[in-house]
Amino acid sequence: MITIFSAPSNLGLRPPELGSVPGTCKAPEALREAGLFRRLLAGGAIDGGVVLPGRYVDDDSSRAAGQVRNETALVDHARRLGRRIAGVIADGRAPLVIGGDCSLILGAGLALPGGTGLVHIDGHTDFRHPGNSDQCASVAGEDLAAAVGEHWPAVADIDGLGPYFSPAQTVHIGCRDDDEHLDEVRRSLGLALPARESIEIGMPDAAQAARAVTGNASYWLHLDVDVLDPLFMPAVDSPDPGGLNPNQLVELLTELAPTAIGAQVTVFDPDLDPDGRYAALVVDILATGLADLGRQVHP
Structure with missing residues (x-):
């Protein structure tokens, strides 16, 4: 059965504008308010509480070279999240x-036993890393690279x-054809x-195909809701056309x-959903598609 808990981190994202804070930290409570926890608990899940992150700081003016945004707080959160997942x-x-945000994958990687595969469902490859970019700073756009050791x-x-995950047992699903790192991901990962x-x-x-690459063993399931086409889900920080529709995502999940073995859901931004319609859609997708998680x- 499922244990659902919140990890309201925005530590891996760039600020939407100077002096502001990314809204993904509000996603767990927005989805709770929209009925996600109630619906999953009715199916036998239990509420596992929250793993709070440290304070988000726009550290562009003070961050040393070779560091990512909020690095100390992000690593601390990953360790604590990993302990909760492992428990x-x-x-x-x-x-x-x-x-x-997508940096939560670090906590999952710290928690899981060796040989666990990864299925990364995301509208972007998130494969920026020091070997292909001089713009590394935000783990939420670099999480897949970090997860397989390329950071x-x-x-x-x-x-x-x-x-944290073997590249050969890692699958990416959902980026757009013009993703700048797609060719590298094809060369680097199992699928x-x-x-x-x-x-x-x-x-x-x-x-x-994804299960075959993970060795038909258990795997961690990463879902970034920006895999949906922005016609259906514009409440994300980087919406790109050409994504899945809600029915396709439910079918895949x-x-x-x-x-x-478990899953994480990331990057829904309630600040971009003033009337709650997109939160309701996310709830419907998750409550249906993840009902049999694990x-x-x-x-």
Whole structure:
């Protein structure tokens, strides 16, 4: 069964404008208010509480070269989040982490046993790293690279545990065809399926291909809601056309969730959803698509 908890981090994001704070930290409570926790608890989930991040600081003027934004607070949060995830798994339950930004993948990586695969569902590859860019700063746009060891050791090798996921057992689904790092991701990971290709082959086949790459073993499921086309989900920091529609995402999650060891959901921004309509959509997608999260791993 599921243990759902909040990780309201925005530490890995750039500020939307000078002096402001990214709104993803409000996502867990916005989704709670929209009924997500109530619906999952009605199906047998339990509420695991919250793992609070440190204070977000716009540190562009003070950050040393070779460091990411909010690095100390981000690493501290990853360690504490990792302990919480590990505890839930040790109790025989599937953790569902409601974030927050994509840097949460570091905490998952610290928690999971060796050999756990990763299925990264995201509208972007998030594969910027020091080897392909001189603009590294925001782990939320660099999380997949960090997860497979392609980043500065401070984030990619916390406590000597990197790489957190084997590249050969890592799958990316959902970027757009013009993603600047798609070619590198195809070379580096076990599988990369842009949104268009996953739509063309169909969600059951996309899920089957992903499971084959992870070794048909349990895997961590990362979902960034910007995998949805902005026609349906504009309440994210980097909306790009060409994404999935809600029914396609539900179908993909329904296929993948039962054999996932746990999952995280990221980058919904309530500041961009003043009337709550997009929160309601996210709730419907998650409550349906993740209802059987971990059921075949944590019977």
